[in-house]
Amino acid sequence: MRIGPPRLKLAVVLAVLVAAHFALRPRFGPSPLAPDLVLVALLFFAIRSRPGAGAAAGFVVGLLVDAVTPTAFGASAFALTVVGFLSGWLKAVVFPDNLLVNAVFVFAASLARDVLQVLAAGQLRSGAAALLVTSPVAALSTTAAALLALVVFRGWLRGVPAR
Amino acid sequence: MAIGAERYGSRADTIAFLACLVLSLVALALPEALRRPIAGTLRTTVLAPVLAVERQAVTSREQRQSTVRLRAERDSFALAAAFVPELRAENLQLRSILRLGNRLGYGFVDAEVLHQTGLSDGLTLVLSAGRREGVVSMAPVIAPGGLVGMVLSVDSHTSVAMAWTHPDFRVSAMAEGGRLFGIVASRRLEASGEIMELRGIPYREGLAPGTMVVTSGLGGVYPRGVPLGSVQGVISESAGWERTYLLRPAVHPSQVSHVMVLFPSRARDTLTAEFDTTAVSQPGAAR
Numbered sequence: 332m333r334i335g336p337p338r339l340k341l342a343v344v345l346a347v348l349v350a351a352h353f354a355l356r357p358r359f360g361p362s363p364l365a366p367d368l369v370l371v372a373l374l375f376f377a378i379r380s381r382p383g384a385g386a387a388a389g390f391v392v393g394l395l396v397d398a399v400t401p402t403a404f405g406a407s408a409f410a411l412t413v414v415g416f417l418s419g420w421l422k423a424v425v426f427p428d429n430l431l432v433n434a435v436f437v438f439a440a441s442l443a444r445d446v447l448q449v450l451a452a453g454q455l456r457s458g459a460a461a462l463l464v465t466s467p468v469a470a471l472s473t474t475a476a477a478l479l480a481l482v483v484f485r486g487w488l489r490g491v492p493a494r
Numbered sequence: 495m496a497i498g499a500e501r502y503g504s505r506a507d508t509i510a511f512l513a514c515l516v517l518s519l520v521a522l523a524l525p526e527a528l529r530r531p532i533a534g535t536l537r538t539t540v541l542a543p544v545l546a547v548e549r550q551a552v553t554s555r556e557q558r559q560s561t562v563r564l565r566a567e568r569d570s571f572a573l574a575a576a577f578v579p580e581l582r583a584e585n586l587q588l589r590s591i592l593r594l595g596n597r598l599g600y601g602f603v604d605a606e607v608l609h610q611t612g613l614s615d616g617l618t619l620v621l622s623a624g625r626r627e628g629v630v631s632m633a634p635v636i637a638p639g640g641l642v643g644m645v646l647s648v649d650s651h652t653s654v655a656m657a658w659t660h661p662d663f664r665v666s667a668m669a670e671g672g673r674l675f676g677i678v679a680s681r682r683l684e685a686s687g688e689i690m691e692l693r694g695i696p697y698r699e700g701l702a703p704g705t706m707v708v709t710s711g712l713g714g715v716y717p718r719g720v721p722l723g724s725v726q727g728v729i730s731e732s733a734g735w736e737r738t739y740l741l742r743p744a745v746h747p748s749q750v751s752h753v754m755v756l757f758p759s760r761a762r763d764t765l766t767a768e769f770d771t772t773a774v775s776q777p778g779a780a781r
Contacts (some may be wrong), residue, residue, distance in 0.1 A: 383510030390514035404521055404532070405520070409522060
């Protein structure tokens with residue numbers, strides 16, 4: 332499979348987002364409200380890929396996330412698999428260049444990830460408050476970060492063909 | 495097609511999705527004994543670089559916070575240290591005023607000098623004791639080093655004193671155990687500011703530099719023996735009749751923070767023994 336320049340640019344953008352997630356997030360302190368740039372990277376990838384690739388990417392990213400938060404190993408993998416697959420499946424209705432549609436999409440994906448993760452981990456009782464209070468705010472900050480990334484990398488993300 | 499229309503995904507996508515879903519459910523169902531090694535392996539291999547970056551970021555944040563905290567602490571200490579010399583000087587003054595109070599025993603009231611901003615501060619002083627505390631007009635105001643001035647006016651809880659630096663101030667003085675008498679007044683020098691001059695010393699008598707000049711007790715206002723200053727040298731001679739000497743003041747009013755106001759009952763006393771003349775050289779006591 333040949334990797335053309337648009338896919339290469341997408342890979343660079345994703346690498347930058349993942350690096351920023353681990354390099355910048357801790358500088359602002361341990362806040363659950365900080366944007367999740369790994370999720371943004373996953374969504375950027377999934378929306379420009381086939382649903383199967385999105386699901387696989389979601390599974391791998393989720394497994395890695397689970398490795399650093401091993402209380403419910405597999406819960407993130409489950410949630411991000413679903414989110415990655417649905418993102419790839421919904422790409423026909425999500426226009427990659429439309430900021431408003433992207434905002435709604437990232438916000439919904441962030442919330443869905445949290446809900447699925449809590450459900451998969453069987454922590455609905457203890458995590459309900461976090462779902463109602465923290466998750467929407469975290470989803471908002473993730474949405475803002477995604478829009479910023481879209482604006483900054485607009486030239487690089489445009490025209491990436493789906494596989 | 496399993497899910498959605500043709501354009502949304504193929505059978506392979508659905509199979510991949512289901513496989514990932516099953517694998518994640520398997521991961522969820524793994525016993526604790528298996529989860530830990532898998533998670534540990536992922537952390538020490540694939541995630542090692544990003545965790546190193548994260549660790550570096552955390553360290554950097556902590557160092558930044560630590561720097562900010564240290565800077566704030568340093569500023570606080572610097573601010574506190576700036577007051578140390580002032581507190582030390584005030585402590586010295588308070589200790590010496592306590593010693594003087596013990597020696598005087600009775601007939602006085604302590605007062606704080608409420609220094610004012612402005613050109614007249616140092617010529618007149620506002621004191622924190624007034625009529626209610628027993629202060630009366632023309633009462634002598636002294637400090638551990640010597641004479642500061644006299645009370646001009648009295649309010650209920652404050653009073654205003656004329657310091658010896660005031661142009662109208664005069665006090666009868668004596669030197670060498672009462673052998674020589676003169677009048678002490680202030681004199682303004684361009685370089686060193688307000689100092690004292692001793693007028694009216696007979697021409698045939700000479701005063702050696704360093705000789706202590708004290709109040710004579712004449713006039714019934716100031717008690718005898720309160721230090722005024724020490725002789726620095728002759729500044730003028732009046733046609734073979736008298737000499738005027740320059741005095742180094744025992745106390746400079748602008749540097750005094752606490753004083754004692756003597757009651758009229760002490761005006762006829764001799765206080766030579768009560769004053770420690772070495773206080774002239776103490777910091778804050780004289781310029």
